[in-house]
Amino acid sequence: MNESILRRVLLVIAVVGLAGGIGVWRTGLGPFDAGTIWTVATLPVVAALAISIMRDFWIGRFGVDAIALVSMSAALLLGQPLAAIVVAIMYAGGTVLEDFARGRAERNLKALTDRSPRVAHRQSTHGTERISIEEVVVGDTLLVRAGELLPVDGILLDASASIDESAVTGEPLPERRGAGDTLRSGTVNAGETFSMRASAVAEESTYAAIVRMVAAAQTAKSPFIRMADRFALFLLPATLLVSGAAWYVSGDPIRALAVLVVATPCPLILAAPVAFIGGVSRAARTGILMKGSTALEALAQVRTAIFDKTGTLTIGGAELIEIEAAPGRDVNQLLQLLASLEQASHHVLADSIIRVARGRQLMLSHPRDVREHRGAGLKGRVDNISILAGSRSLVLADKPLPGWARSGEEKYRDEPVLRVFVALGRRLAGVFTFGDAMRADAHDTLANLRSAGVTRTIMLTGDDGATAKRISSMLDLDAVVADAIPADKVAIVEAEKAMAPTMMVGDGINDAPALAAATVGVAMGARGATASSEAADVIVLTDRLGPVAEAVRIARRTRAIALQSIVVGLALSGVAMAAAAMGQIAPVAGALLQEGIDVAVILNALRALGDGRQRRA
Template identity: 70%
Template sequence: MKPPSVSESLLRQLLLAMALLGLSSGLALHWAPTFQAPPALTPETIWAAGALPVALALFVSILRDLWIGRLGVDAIALVSMSAALLLDQSLAAVVVAIMYAGGTVLEDFARGRAERDLTALSDRSPRFAHRKEDSGVVTVPVGDVEVGDLLLVRAGEVLPVDGTLVDAAARIDQSAVTGEPLPENCRSGDFLRSGTVNAGETFLMRAGARAEESTYAGIVRMVAAAQTAKAPFIRMADRFALFLFPATLLVAGLAWAVSQDPVRGLAVLVVATPCPLILAAPVAFISGVSRAARAGVLMKGGQALEALGRARTAIFDKTGTLTRGGAQFIEQETAPGYDPSEVLRLLASLEQASHHVLVDSILREARARALALSHPREVRERRGAGLEGIVGDTRIVAGSRAMVIGEGMLPLWAQESERKYGGEPVLRVFVALDGRLAGIFTFGDALRADATQALETLRAAGVDRIIMLTGDDRQAARRIASRLNLDALLADADPADKIEAVRAEMRRAPTMMIGDGINDAPALAAATVGIAMGARGATASSQAADVVVLTDQLRPVGEAVRIAHRTRSIAMQSILVGLGLSGVAMAAAAMGFIPPVAGALLQEGIDVAVIANALRALSGGPSKR
């Protein structure tokens, strides 16, 4: 549902003000009979004058909707106001006008509150960048930044484009993009995303993408989709509204015919205006999308959220999704008599001089333990085997088993891990200090720390079947699967196999697919709802997915499903309760228990309650299946 423009919102507020002025002026004249007013100026004419602008504006709006082939229950409001004026029930007419105009203003307020988190993302898009040139630092429009430009980012500024850190260190606040509350300490060479904020001192970065291709531009495009897309649930509500309009006219006509009192038919029309069905669904769904954005999850509109709320099967890719991807530190074993932290410090100090694939993982683990590294000397690297050198007074040899101990036997402390990882797709670094084996470091595709918790959250949210689907070999997949509560494992799958597996599961139940790589994009697009792990930038998977997780964690996947289920439940509650109350009020009005004015006030109360309930989707709450 398209959000109203500023001019439309102001017009609705003006119409409400005119109707309120008409009601209050008419009541003042009615309660002050001694006031000498012109004969034509009666309370009834003033009330009619307050209702007419609202009726005319509504008439124009309905004509515009009919032109595009749409008819909603707003037509009931027009019919009830027109009937009230024709039956000299001008007080009822102005109360209905206030009710309708007030409902639209209330809906604008509710939608504005719900969209606040989404529009905040769009409004803070970076517009300028400080480019370092030979002549000095020049401020240029962000659209003029080219790949390779050296950019200066001052304290508190938003990063204009994706790139890499040039300076030694930086402190980055990613809360607006990923929802992570604490700033992250980055090192030289780390990937930086546009839209994040420099929470430390001024630093230099190298642009890695143009502005329109950077992370934040993709987020803004998805926000635009989230604000304009319509969920199937809302479209269903529109179709149901077409049934309600003639049903209301039929009940009103019967009440008039049976009682021979047209005012009783008017009362039925009044209590049916407007429909909670139309108010509740859009507010609830845009609230859910907004709530997910605060949790670091972007949903491409209400349709994605509605589909996620129906999902009962979850299919996970392995590498980069359930696992962290790449060669991650798994385990360290240390010989008796050696300090594990010192062995790691010496290894990391030596590895500073290497270009091996494991260097980043080793240095990351050393930084995590806050170890002070030393400068190595006399370093010699044997391609594909390892390296050796001196750190301080210690000679270090680090590399393969063959390089470090040759044909020698492993000591007892190292034999258990050799059996444990035998045949596994892991990399093992043997470290000898002054000729004696001091430690063994194991690297591989490590399970994400929050993977188990994320799967438990999914099951608690109503997902009853969880599958791992990977292109890796079965042995590597089993090593990860054995640590998770899975219902099935599908390995050795190419992109075509993944699509077929997704389609097979979709024949059983609505299915979500979670992945991160280019090879996952077809399966993400084929699933009922695709979820991309998009923390590492805009990829084919992010483009193909319906939902994008902005933080490099699995936890938000379970949170997104919980939000989707809760939002759908709240929307349904609001619709059913609102329609039920309206139905009871229509029956009471048809039997003569509710006059038109009281009916209008009663229906306004129902609408306020429905919108207030729909806004609960903005907050958290217990997950219920």
């Protein structure tokens, strides 16, 4: 029989036995007296608990369930069957409560597993066939219909697609993807049917990794949880000592029984794992993967945060920083013309320009008579307008800059940027500046980390000092280290870790050693940096920095809830034991009191599943 069902059956037997005994006691009817009925209803719980304890002892595990066995057995031997049946109900009810609490905390894993992709539509010369995702191989062309889950990771082949990534990243609105963009399994096609090329098999795709990591978090024990388990081992001898002393001093064995009854914290020690599982599940809902409760506990204690620059504090690519337009020229028209022309280019900037134009909902035209000057720029016609785009030397030759463009030239003279000059009909119409731009949420993220208790923030980069200084001047940092090779990064991380628990945040392959060396490694995994993700303890699936601060907040709140549940629950049990030893609590009342404590503690631990922020009306 399933153990969860068995626990429910035992609870039903105990409750029916209690009710039946009370009925006989009140009416005086029936072949047996109330005490016999209560004793018989208690015995199945005692037997099941004894078997469970022996089985656990056989595999080297020992817990506080033994206190419940001792208290029920002592109640029966001392002729207190009512106390025994109440303890049996409290114990059986506690185990059912444990199942409920664990089920609530693990509900996210079940939801993840239930929506895992199972089929794919593979295209071939013979048409489209429906296959299991296990049959997909790298390079397969797959058709994804409207509303379907993406079966594996892949590359978009069509011009564009609308993807709902909420289940993977927590982003509520669909994202627009263009040809060549990376797509992740487990996301949903929120638009029209499109084609993609598989870049990974099912087991190595994003969604399978999410399920594996959250599943591992269900069983992994953090040092905090192991400490709670070890503490539980001292509870049995301490309880026996207090109950024996109460009996010795008072000469009343019932007092000893009352102490045993109130010291039955079976669900109590479950509070820590329930809270940690809840925290990991909560983080997964917001696009943050934590590799087990150990990672969560370590993250809760960080005091120093080290950030890589490129791709972490900055966007990590040639992004459009500024458009300077000649007087009388419309910025969006310039962008539309340039993006239309760049459709015929293979330059590294072409994708960025086209993406910005599409992001502004600009309609692109088909370029004609395109001629590429390798390494310098493009010339062609768009909507019957002659357009030349490229380097200053290509567009202006020896001509001087017009007055409106001189301020921009001075502004970016010593900056690591790319400048694209655009001429319409032989006259300079605009200048587009591209560079590694600061993430929009970088400043807020650092502020939120300080609010969460991080006292030291450092930027660690392999870039030169001038570039590092430009970025750091816009942020509230405690230190900046530039020109760092991977070995230098590891050395700096280890030096900081020796002074305080340290978090390293990075996204590139060269960050992997530093991520592994830190107390907690956090990988910006949205762009699929496999090496850094494998070395990290925490992976942020969204292409934003903000979730790093959110991960720390969730971790600290979760650990605080777990600690609160353990300390308050055991303190209340200690007070109840003292009161029982002094004869202030009877065995039956003690059992009811202890169950109330256990329920309160478990419900408190379940708060880790929530957001924790105060809502304003």
